[in-house]
Amino acid sequence: MIQEAQHAPSDARKEFTFSERDFRMISALANERYGLFLQPSKKALVHSRLAKRLRALNLDSFEAYCGLLNRVEGDAEQTHLLSALTTNVTHFFREVHHFTYLKDTVAPKLAAKARGGAPVRLWSAACSTGQEAYSIAATLLEAAPELQKLDVKILATDIDPKVVETARKGRYPVDQITAIPEVWRRCLARGASTKKRSYQDG
Ligand SMILES: C[S@@+](CC[C@H](N)C(=O)[O-])C[C@H]1O[C@@H](n2cnc3c(N)ncnc32)[C@H](O)[C@@H]1O
Structure with a gap:
């Protein structure tokens, strides 16, 4: 069992040695x-993304982190590694065009087509x-409300199981909803009653 540590804020900026060997x-x-392809130019990014994991695990170095990833009990840590390395930025109606x-x-x-x-x-x-x-879903229902009764399915997948879990729950902070322009918010209210299932890659 891997224990995660609680840290004081003063520890938050700690730097860790990150050798070329660890990065490779x-x-x-x-x-x-x-x-995933991590180009050598991403080394600093990888350092900053994974430093949080080292702190959480109370590890002193990337060498120790690599050692953990290679051990049997490091299997679960590989999921945290994936989540740390992927960029999950998204929001409702992102890139509205x-x-x-x-x-x-x-x-x-x-x-x-669906009507046919x-x-x-x-x-x-x-x-x-x-x-x-x-x-x-909301956009389709706004354009053609009858789609709700026809054979329409939306598949949602992601490589990162943590984000898929959030997608499956479909519960979001209220400020994410209030940030949506009124015209699109109406679409979402209409779509909220649609049945949902979500899937994970792999
Ligand atoms: C920037 S988010 C984009 C989310 C959403 N499509 C949007 O545009 O708002 C990129 C997502 O791609 C996922 N991802 C990266 N590589 C992937 C792969 N090979 N297969 C499936 N998902 C992947 C990441 O986990 C991340 O959640």
Whole structure:
């Protein structure tokens, strides 16, 4: 069992030695296990992302962290490694022009297909915490409310199981909702009653 430590704020800026060897080991693991490519130029980023894990685990060095990753009990830590290395930034209706295009151009064609009995399938292929998939659902329902009763499914997947868990719950802080422009917020309220299931890659 790996115990996580509680730290005083004064410890938050501690730097850790991060050798080329440690970086290569972490890059190789991230590549073999998750298909991530960490270019040498990402070394500083990897250091800053993983320093939190070293603190949480009360480790003194990246060498010790690499040792942990290689041990049997380090298996669970590999999931934390993945979460630390992926960039999960997202929000409802992020890059809103995509949703405008979906609503005005794509949704009418999809609605016509669905009305004709064809299955309609959409995929949020790197869904992070799920806001993109819910925004797609809301946009479709705003464009064509009858889609709710037709054969339409949205698949949401992500390589990081932690974010998929949040997507599956579909519960978000209220300030994320109030930040959405009114016109899109109405779409979301309409989509909120839609049945949801979410999936994880791998
Ligand atoms: C910046 S977020 C984008 C979220 C959302 N698509 C959006 O645009 O708001 C990128 C997501 O891609 C995921 N990701 C990275 N590589 C992936 C892969 N090979 N397969 C699936 N998801 C991946 C990350 O875990 C992260 O959650």
